[in-house]
Amino acid sequence: MATKNYGGVSVDVNDEGYMTDSSQWTKKVASGIATDEGVVLTDKHFEVIDFIRTKVADGATLTIRGINKSGVVNAKEFYQMFPGAPLKKSTKIAGVPKPESCI
């Protein structure tokens, strides 16, 4: 198991860089991962991250559709905030597992 250091905090990550222990997550860690991903976090980003962490803690599956219906952000804004692959980037920053597309 690899570890990564973000702002003095050491966290466990898998080979794709996703945190494996969500309890090690802090806002500082999030900012560190975001920098690696080329994203600068705003308050709005943290609202989305909160939503994602709560959803995942409840055992829900994350989808673009779910994000779009979240009331926090719509899909278009979500793409603008985490350009390219928003679900993959946002979950990485939120310290939760990469959403499995289960087919």
Added chain:
Amino acid sequence: MKKLLILGAGTAGTMMANKMRKHLARDAWEITIVDQFKTHYYQPGFLFIPFGMYNRNDVIKPKSDFFPVGVNVIYSKIDKIQAKESNVILEDGVVLKYDYLIVATGCKTAPEEVDGLNGELWYKDIFDFYTIEGAVALANYFKTWKGGELIINISELPYKCPVAPLEFAFFADAFFTERGMRDKVNITYVTPMSGAFTKPRATKMLGELLEQKNINLVPDFAIMEVNNEEKKIMDYGGTEVKFDCLVSVPPNLGDEVMERSGLGDDMNYVPTDKHTLQSTAHENIFVIGDASNIPTSKAGSVAHFAAEILEENLMCAIEGRPFTGSFDGHANCYIETGYGKGTLIDFNYDTEPLPGSFPFPGLGPFGLLKVSRMNHYGKVLFRWIYWHILLKGKEMPIDSEMQMAGKKL
């Protein structure tokens, strides 16, 4: 009399009616199955219709051909499930009580979920092939199509039969080549996934096949809308793809009954324990097939393997024993690759599709992640197996639990 009620008489519901009637004494248990439609569709056959290989009559039979003796059949829409009272209310107000309920209402395409998808070009230049209507309309369209940009787009996950759009692409390549017009048809596969498939080895193998067949791949494309005027699809990230013919896999949703009954998630799939197949909310409700939210393929093969587990667990519940069946998410998919050949993948919740031989280790006759003529015959034969063995709930020589023997890591 105790009552077992099955909602949905598709692949999963029909199999369960056949299996449970054998277990439950007819003087003690009444079994009732409800479905609004009288026709059973062999859905794996839809894929073959646009290319003129099957027609409508090859994929339909009356549902009544497949119900066992001693099962009540009701053809009706369902209004809602009152889970707390163990009641189901039909459209005309009839109340059906149950001791155990099996939800097998499946999922269906919902083109209205994407802006512009079922707009003015729907069934003119935009088609689906997951409905009999769409598949037949596309077959007619292809008969006179002069060529251009053929775009195959998957709207979002999950959707039925995850390999079908790839097979569609392979078939299209062969179809237009055989008609001597492949040089006039540019085929592009536009998907929300990061590659041809989800799991690494199958993605690599299938991605290489796309390349060999000169089919373009546009990955990570989450469709936002279809622009009917300019004939292009646009994603949230700003990517646009122009089409002359768009073959769409629309979003798939569970039945609205779940929404009305407060039993579904935001896509109307019923939250289900992925191993026991019991509803996570109600002990006397079990869910099988596409209707559930379990993280595996929405496919008949999954329903078939899950049916054996559900049969076991439902008997455990009825006899007051702890569950002994545990579903592993087993899926087994023949993939047509065109020119009379096919490949095969076999996987579950934890193990990705691997190369090897199936079902007999070292012998086959089918090759996993290999393109062969035998694999194609497997798929062709399957239609017969489906009508004559599978729906009737008879035993097949394939384990419900995925096997590692014969696979190469």
